[in-house]
């Protein structure tokens with residue numbers, strides 16, 4: 191068991207001052223320092239980070255190249271409101287983002303501070319450009335907690351309860367899930383497309399729809415990868431009706447899935463691409479990159495935020511792109527992802543509880559079930575695995591009730607990845623043998 195005395199002192203103080211909506215109920219952890227793939231607390235404990243700050247620190251914690259660029263910028267200019275003046279890093283970063291994002295057409299960029307606000311911006315841009323109001327969004331999607339983003343999200347009641355009225359004119363459609371099909375059928379993708387067609391025929395006139403907002407691979411719903419056929423048919427449908435495609439790449443972006451962006455897995459060229467999280471390796475920054483004609487369809491200050499495009503964040507973002515390129519992290523994410531999935535396939539033969547292994551690159555979900563036939567989610571097993579890993583030095587979480595979230599930094603060294611996989615294997619053994627008590631379920635609830 192880890193010592194937690196110093197952590198608990200901090201958390202007792204925090205309890206007096208912090209509101210209740212920010213922290214998910216996982217571990218009693220106060221981070222003192224984090225470097226590379228490691229997190230350190232105030233009690234001398236150390237963990238390998240298998241969460242990467244929820245896919246924010248794809249380049250590991252405090253990558254020296256990124257820190258150097260930030261320091262150099264910090265000495266010159268901390269910030270100036272971009273509504274009034276520009277700076278070198280904003281311009282150079284915009285050029286880079288246009289270069290690396292999918293879409294072989296003229297594009298422009300606008301900035302914010304969080305994934306949520308960038309999704310709001312994309313929704314506003316789509317509405318202002320098309321002069322249409324309706325937005326299609328997906329069941330089980332997560333887009334953030336600003337009002338537009340939360341209105342599009344459909345994965346968690348606490349996000350929405352008592353928050354209404356939410357943004358009007360958002361219609362939710364099913365996201366295809368081949369492991370737990372919504373329609374209990376083998377042709378899940380076709381059925382999900384048919385559900386949209388039905389909506390367009392009965393509820394939602396297609397000529398009134400501005401855009402559809404999609405996570406190319408759904409993240410917080412437990413890593414759900416759509417089939418190519420679904421995305422092909424969705425593109426056709428959007429083309430036919432002049433519906434813009436907004437890709438929320440906040441979680442799937444910056445190499446996480448083994449491509450620069452998740453859309454590339456499906457040859458999808460979205461009209462608007464929403465970026466956040468790993469864009470600046472932990473510094474606050476978000477962006478929307480989109481077709482030039484959309485991005486120039488509104489007037490200032492419609493897209494202005496005082497703290498957007500902070501020069502230090504933009505420097506961190508440029509350095510992040512450089513590190514992903516020079517260290518070949520996209521290829522590394524592909525290779526490590528395949529290796530991890532292979533290892534879990536081996537474990538699946540020993541542990542019945544492993545229902546599904548899915549994802550791309552280093553965005554992997556391990557879906558734990560009570561039995562393979564019913565596929566009933568096994569929340570308590572997932573929680574116990576995470577607790578045991580925590581005790582053994584691996585920082586691992588779960589989402590969607592029962593899905594282990596495998597998201598180490600793309601920079602994780604082989605030796606620490608192997609160590610993590612060993613810890614995971616031992617933890618599966620421990621939980622299976624009943625060596626992790628039910629009492630831990632009061633401590634780690636997850637979401």
Ligand SMILES: Cc1ncc(COP(=O)(O)O)c(C=O)c1O
Pocket residue numbers: 244303304305306307309332333334335405409410438439440441442466467
């Ligand atoms: C796909 C996706 N979009 C948007 C967001 C919201 O980003 P932020 O927390 O920076 O507002 C998240 C956060 O988890 C996300 O996973």
